Amino acid sequence: MKLKGWKELTPGAVITEAGSALKFKTGSWRAFRPKWIPENCIQCMFCWIYCPDMAIKVKDGKRAEFDYDYCKGCGICALECPGKKGNKAIVMEEEGK
Amino acid sequence: MGQKIVAVTGNEAVANALRQVNPDVSAAYPITPATDIMQRFTSFVSNGLVKTEMILVESEHSAMSACIGASAAGGRVMTATASQGLALMWELLFIASGSRLPIVMALVNRALSAPLNIHGDHSDGMGARDCGWIQLWSENAQEAYDNTIQAFRIAEHMDIRLPVMTCMDGFIISHSIERIEYLDDYAVKNFVGEYKQLNPLLDIEHPVSYGPLILPDYYMEFRRAHAEVMSKVPGVVLDVAKDFEKISGRKYGLFETYRLDDAEVGLVILNSAAGTSKDVIDEFRNRGIKAGLLKPRLYRPFPYEEVGEALKHLKAVCVLDRADAFGASYGPLFMDIASSIYHYKNKPILINKIYGLGGRDYLPEHAELVLNELAEIAKTGKVKTFKEYIGVRE
Numbered sequence: 001m002k003l004k005g006w007k008e009l010t011p012g013a014v015i016t017e018a019g020s021a022l023k024f025k026t027g028s029w030r031a032f033r034p035k036w037i038p039e040n041c042i043q044c045m046f047c048w049i050y051c052p053d054m055a056i057k058v059k060d061g062k063r064a065e066f067d068y069d070y071c072k073g074c075g076i077c078a079l080e081c082p083g084k085k086g087n088k089a090i091v092m093e094e095e096g097k
Numbered sequence: 098m099g100q101k102i103v104a105v106t107g108n109e110a111v112a113n114a115l116r117q118v119n120p121d122v123s124a125a126y127p128i129t130p131a132t133d134i135m136q137r138f139t140s141f142v143s144n145g146l147v148k149t150e151m152i153l154v155e156s157e158h159s160a161m162s163a164c165i166g167a168s169a170a171g172g173r174v175m176t177a178t179a180s181q182g183l184a185l186m187w188e189l190l191f192i193a194s195g196s197r198l199p200i201v202m203a204l205v206n207r208a209l210s211a212p213l214n215i216h217g218d219h220s221d222g223m224g225a226r227d228c229g230w231i232q233l234w235s236e237n238a239q240e241a242y243d244n245t246i247q248a249f250r251i252a253e254h255m256d257i258r259l260p261v262m263t264c265m266d267g268f269i270i271s272h273s274i275e276r277i278e279y280l281d282d283y284a285v286k287n288f289v290g291e292y293k294q295l296n297p298l299l300d301i302e303h304p305v306s307y308g309p310l311i312l313p314d315y316y317m318e319f320r321r322a323h324a325e326v327m328s329k330v331p332g333v334v335l336d337v338a339k340d341f342e343k344i345s346g347r348k349y350g351l352f353e354t355y356r357l358d359d360a361e362v363g364l365v366i367l368n369s370a371a372g373t374s375k376d377v378i379d380e381f382r383n384r385g386i387k388a389g390l391l392k393p394r395l396y397r398p399f400p401y402e403e404v405g406e407a408l409k410h411l412k413a414v415c416v417l418d419r420a421d422a423f424g425a426s427y428g429p430l431f432m433d434i435a436s437s438i439y440h441y442k443n444k445p446i447l448i449n450k451i452y453g454l455g456g457r458d459y460l461p462e463h464a465e466l467v468l469n470e471l472a473e474i475a476k477t478g479k480v481k482t483f484k485e486y487i488g489v490r491e
Contacts, residue, residue: 006325011258012197013319014296015306066365 171297216456360389
């Protein structure tokens with residue numbers, strides 16, 4: 001995205017476009033990456049409810065992959081995940097490893 | 098041009114100007130010596146003389162926060178404060194100016210604690226001089242009244258959209274009765290006109306967000322844009338003054354000069370003490386000493402070029418500061434005047450006196466003392482002390 005010069009800005013940094021947060025891909029902040037293990041997932045949707053962003057995608061009413069453009073790697077989904085018989089369906093892995 | 102001559106205090110005059118403007122929202126917290134403005138204004142609200150939504154809050158921090166919210170929502174907003182109240186508003190002052198919200202605030206200049214003091218000096222306004230607001234300073238009740246009315250037009254101008262502080266000296270002006278001329282209500286109403294909104298939060302057809310996080314990739318561009326707006330302020334201030342002269346007959350500029358054109362020595366001084374100084378300048382003129390005075394009105398943004406042009410021909414100038422800038426060598430007004438004449442090859446010798454702190458009287462004899470010293474400097478070119486306190490016991 002080409003950055004705007006100072007003459008092109010809205011006075012007072014007011015944002016006049018709804019939903020513009022979509023353009024700000026906060027996934028680059030992530031230090032730990034959640035990994036989904038589908039065989040341990042019971043489709044409880046806890047991760048979808050708890051995610052403070054909108055980084056859990058849902059497809060046909062079922063939990064789908066992470067949206068890594070917006071996942072900051074906070075780890076709340078992994079903490080809340082009940083898993084199946086003690087095996088977590090979400091685990092956090094260090095980025096770049 | 099119907100005008101009514103009245104005998105009122107500075108606070109009463111400002112409160113009356115605010116009644117005539119009839120803003121949409123006001124949020125305020127009482128503090129001496131500004132309490133009287135809002136006390137009078139809240140009676141106007143209670144008596145149905147204005148339609149203003151009056152929000153009584155628990156602190157000045159909340160007062161300015163509420164003003165910011167109301168202004169972002171799309172209303173014409175004003176408040177008043179002084180001293181510690183302004184200090185408590187500190188972080189919000191930057192939010193109001195950075196968000197480009199045209200709030201008008203009457204500042205009744207008062208010393209800062211500690212030691213606790215409720216009387217007039219400029220420490221409060223000087224502390225807030227670089228917070229991105231426009232500052233208009235007023236010598237007397239008439240100027241405070243006139244500046245208050247003009248402040249709305251300047252703040253709300255579509256090229257500006259910045260908050261304005263109108264300053265007058267605590268007690269010396271705020272609580273002293275003077276003869277002043279009030280404009281007719283309808284004249285003020287027409288002059289300020291209907292409030293024009295810019296990106297109001299309450300326009301639900303066009304949703305907007307105020308106060309986003311701006312990281313290093315954009316912060317500097319917003320500051321640069323703010324600096325650009327500041328550079329447009331003097332032109333707007335002069336245009337508004339021209340319109341104001343049409344309805345009032347009273348002329349305003351970026352600053353006032355008094356017998357300065359052919360002067361050899363001069364004083365630069367803000368607010369009420371300028372009046373005292375003018376009398377003494379007349380006496381010196383009668384004695385054949387070419388003395389003059391410059392009184393800044395638009396103090397932020399400071400009109401450096403115009404002030405420099407007005408002062409450059411003098412031989413010696415004393416800048417009198419009613420506030421000290423601890424550790425900065427000189428008082429705040431001195432530093433601006435020094436910057437104004439800095440680039441001239443031939444320029445006056447500048448000295449700085451700190452006077453009148455915490456409401457200490459500024460007397461004609463103080464002006465005399467300074468003018469005598471300037472006459473001596475002009476003659477000999479020798480300066481004993483570049484900066485000192487006057488009217489202080491050793």
